[in-house]
Amino acid sequence: MFEKVLIANRGEIALRIERACREMGIATVAVHSTADADAMHVRLADESVCIGPPPARDSYLNAQAILSAAAISNADAIHPGYGFLSENADFATMVEEHGFTFIGPTRDHIRLMGDKIAAKQAMKEAGIPCIEGSDGPVPDEDAAVVAADKIGYPVIIKAVAGGGGRGMKIAHSRDDVRSFYKIASAEAEAAFGNGAVYIERCLLNPRHIEIQVLADNHGAIVHLGDRDCSLQRRHQKVLEEAPSPAINQSERAAIGKIAVDAMRAIGYHNVGTIEFLYEAGKFYFIEMNTRLQVEHPVTEMICGLDLVREMVRVAWGSPLGYTQEDIRFHGHAIECRITAEDPLTFQPKPGRVASYHAPGGLGVRVDSALYAGYRVPPYYDSMIGKLIVHGASRNECLMRLRRALGEYVITGMDTTIPFYQRLLAEPAFVNGTYDVHWLGHYISGTKPGPG
Numbered sequence: 001m002f003e004k005v006l007i008a009n010r011g012e013i014a015l016r017i018e019r020a021c022r023e024m025g026i027a028t029v030a031v032h033s034t035a036d037a038d039a040m041h042v043r044l045a046d047e048s049v050c051i052g053p054p055p056a057r058d059s060y061l062n063a064q065a066i067l068s069a070a071a072i073s074n075a076d077a078i079h080p081g082y083g084f085l086s087e088n089a090d091f092a093t094m095v096e097e098h099g100f101t102f103i104g105p106t107r108d109h110i111r112l113m114g115d116k117i118a119a120k121q122a123m124k125e126a127g128i129p130c131i132e133g134s135d136g137p138v139p140d141e142d143a144a145v146v147a148a149d150k151i152g153y154p155v156i157i158k159a160v161a162g163g164g165g166r167g168m169k170i171a172h173s174r175d176d177v178r179s180f181y182k183i184a185s186a187e188a189e190a191a192f193g194n195g196a197v198y199i200e201r202c203l204l205n206p207r208h209i210e211i212q213v214l215a216d217n218h219g220a221i222v223h224l225g226d227r228d229c230s231l232q233r234r235h236q237k238v239l240e241e242a243p244s245p246a247i248n249q250s251e252r253a254a255i256g257k258i259a260v261d262a263m264r265a266i267g268y269h270n271v272g273t274i275e276f277l278y279e280a281g282k283f284y285f286i287e288m289n290t291r292l293q294v295e296h297p298v299t300e301m302i303c304g305l306d307l308v309r310e311m312v313r314v315a316w317g318s319p320l321g322y323t324q325e326d327i328r329f330h331g332h333a334i335e336c337r338i339t340a341e342d343p344l345t346f347q348p349k350p351g352r353v354a355s356y357h358a359p360g361g362l363g364v365r366v367d368s369a370l371y372a373g374y375r376v377p378p379y380y381d382s383m384i385g386k387l388i389v390h391g392a393s394r395n396e397c398l399m400r401l402r403r404a405l406g407e408y409v410i411t412g413m414d415t416t417i418p419f420y421q422r423l424l425a426e427p428a429f430v431n432g433t434y435d436v437h438w439l440g441h442y443i444s445g446t447k448p449g450p451g
């Protein structure tokens with residue numbers, strides 16, 4: 001087994017990876033920017049290396065600095081976490097070329113799934129249901145109109161190099177397509193350095209349901225159930241739960257098998273998440289994430305596996321050691337992403353943690369790197385922790401979540417805890433009938449009046 005792993009990330013996910021490594025007897029190397037010198041992931045690691053000034057592009061996105069840190073600390077492998085370089089195929093390649101093991105999927109699968117057209121084509125050939133659309137990028141607005149007419153309105157224009165909803169436009173008419181095509185292409189060029197866009201039939205009220213898969217290097221592949229991530233604000237997931245309240249056991253088993261068969265067809269290794277839109281009883285592939293996801297804890301809570309440990313084991317070359325029949329799901333889990341933001345306007349409000357007390361008790365998990373006295377740096381994502389609850393049913397999770405949120409003390413800055421306390425009283429959330437647009441409408445409806 002690896003003797004030393006460098007964690008190329010920060011915050012709660014760096015801590016999460018450290019915890020799994022420490023339990024496996026693997027030494028850990030933390031990397032940090034000068035802004036994170038006092039961060040908990042640095043304190044808990046066996047050793048740490050400063051990799052640059054605060055801006056992510058000079059530190060956590062600085063591949064050369066990270067590889068140098070791995071070399072001087074004599075690490076065997078690098079775990080990228082999520083975000084930053086976790087889905088950068090060039091980085092995965094550099095890691096392997098420098099003699100370290102990249103703990104994650106292969107560089108080829110990372111690259112394939114980063115191209116949304118190639119990904120969709122590969123998944124379609126592997127038997128994954130996809131939504132009808134232009135079979136490739138549309139080169140100009142005339143071609144976009146022809147494609148949209150053929151598909152039928154409304155259509156959605158997406159960036160080939162995009163993902164996560166960036167640069168997406170919904171068009172209800174030919175005029176919309178003409179005007180939005182140029183905007184979407186320009187936004188894609190600006191955001192991804194690639195202005196290519198494609199078109200799909202637009203689902204108006206879908207849910208976002210994703211399937212967690214895990215494969216070793218010897219042909220064993222399992223799915224670890226589904227997660228419902230339909231509660232989103234501006235394409236940022238806010239709350240996730242497993243299993244989805246919108247699908248039944250037979251749908252779950254069917255889409256899980258389709259996912260596993262597709263992973264086998266493409267020879268996938270390590271963790272992966274296949275994202276679907278779900279509407280009127282049908283699943284439609286939207287994209288595949290070749291990384292560990294923020295919301296992985298809700299899957300861990302219902303299946304009892306430590307996904308980071310499984311990533312490390314698989315990267316080492318160990319067999320999974322279990323089959324789909326061995327995977328058992330128990331109960332329900334819900335995760336709230338706690339952010340240092342105004343609970344009404346969601347304006348980022350980083351600051352210094354004056355006092356900190358995390359909730360506990362049966363079925364409560366907090367993944368956070370906060371501590372009393374810690375100053376949340378303004379340079380990175382505003383997520384300061386994840387509150388996860390597990391229970392025998394969704395209702396038990398709701399009761400437990402209400403109780404845990406009431407216990408959670410973070411003073412010295414605004415957090416979204418009060419937002420979640422209000423959310424848990426909303427009927428559409430409580431009865432689980434929300435789609436991907438519901439939260440946006442709910443929040444805009446609650447924006448404070450003038451004055």
Ligand code: MV4
Nearest residue numbers: 131156163164165200201202203232235286436
């Ligand atoms: C869609 C869609 C409807 N129809 N594709 C959003 C980000 C990325 N995961 C894909 N997304 C969507 N793709 C088709 N064909 C709806 C979404 C979507 C969404 C769209 C607009 C506004 C908010 C949204 C939130 C989640 C998903």
